[in-house]
Amino acid sequence: MHLDILGLQNADAPTLVLSSGLGGVASFWQPQLAALAAHYRVVVYDQRGTGRSAEPLPAEYDMTMMAGELAEALAQRGIMRFGVIGHALGGLVGLQLAHDYPERVTRVAVINGWLRLHPHTRRCFQVRQDLLLNSGVEAFVRAQPLFLYPAEWMAQHSQRLAEEERLHIAHFQGRDNLLRRLNALMRADFTSLAARISQPVLAICSQDDLLVPWSCNAGLASALPNAQTISMAWGGHAMSVTDAEGFNSLLLQWLNQTEAAPQRAAS
Template identity: 55%
Template sequence: MHIELTPAPVPNAPVLLLIAGLGGMGSYWLPQRATLSEHYQLVIYDQRGTGENKEPLPNDYCLADMAQEIHTAMLHQGITHYSVLGHALGGLVALQLALDYPAAIDKLAIINGWLQLNAHTRRCFAVRETLLRDSGPAAYLQAQPLFLYPADWMAANQPRLEAEEAMHNAHFQGTENLTRRLNALKAADFHATAAHIHQPVLVICSRDDLLVPWNCSEELHNALPDSLLEIMPWGGHACNVTAASDFNQRLLRLLATEPAYHKEIV
């Protein structure tokens, strides 16, 4: 698996692994790169089946596979200890990494994540799957921003949305790979295992997220032994993109929090 390592800002700088959501592309983290790379050595990658790591995925592909692939790639780079920032599906992979490789994981930061797929989120994905199946990838990608961004942000950023749509069409991961990755996402359930995750976890969400209701993050926070819930008032599902400056400030402050997080809502 091809991964990218940014230069360490100082000798022995902490390592932060960035895991995107269902789109799978490391380019998702562009709004965070400059800020985070001043403090961390970043590991950024396209998930297996997407982008530079595009290949056919097996029918039984699951979260444990996603976690094993990136952890093995980290070991190949000589990285044995790191923190993880994950968005949605990427946050689920982060939880799986903490369960499967606990000695390697320092902290987790999970954006708009969940314990188990919410009924509303399941309906949203069903609509998107119908578009993909009946109308094709172009229609699926045209509708995608509706689930990611607030309406006012979309209205003010039409040229950017058109450029993103063209880029996603050019680099589409393929219907079969997307379906298999989505099936892995839908099958994830951390109700029985969240209590075994003992690393500090920052759970961050946006109150106006259309795809994943904010209370899913609250439920995840309540199930984790050592977590902090941060609720942003605006930003949609991709709040780290639409409200990048606010998000980055909150993230850096909370990643630096010592000792371990306390159970509270900020």
């Protein structure tokens, strides 16, 4: 698995692992890197089966495997204590890590995540799956921004979206890999696990998210013993991109508030 370690380089620096959504690649976090790297050792990675970590995924791929392979890759680099900032799928990976490796995970921020899949989100995923299977990669990639960004933002950034479309088509993770990762995401259910995740969790959402209803954020937080919720009024599913300044400010505030908790847990 390809990892990049940015920001503070001393081994005892507080470490944050940034985990992307279904796209899986580290470049999603570009709008956050400067803000976070000034204060933390920051790890970004291309998830298995995507980007620079491209390889065929097993048919039985699931969330536990996603978390386990990341934990192993971090251990190989000597990173044994870390927080996780995860977007959608990446946030669920963070929750799975917090459950499976409680001695290693200090805190988790889940961006537009959920406790279990909402029927509306399932419908959206099924539409995207149908596009891939029946219309091909180009149609799948072309439709992707509709689920990520507000309409006005897309209209103002049409050239950027066209460039991203060309890049995503050229470096597409492959139909089988995407479907296996998507199926793992759709099967994930933290209903029976959430009460055992005791680390501080930030559940942050955008109220105009087309893919994940904002009510999922409250449902997730209410099931966790130590969660805080934040709701942004605007930004879509990828508000960390569309309103990076506002998102980064809220994230850093929460990180500052929870900085003492991981230190006590480690002593």
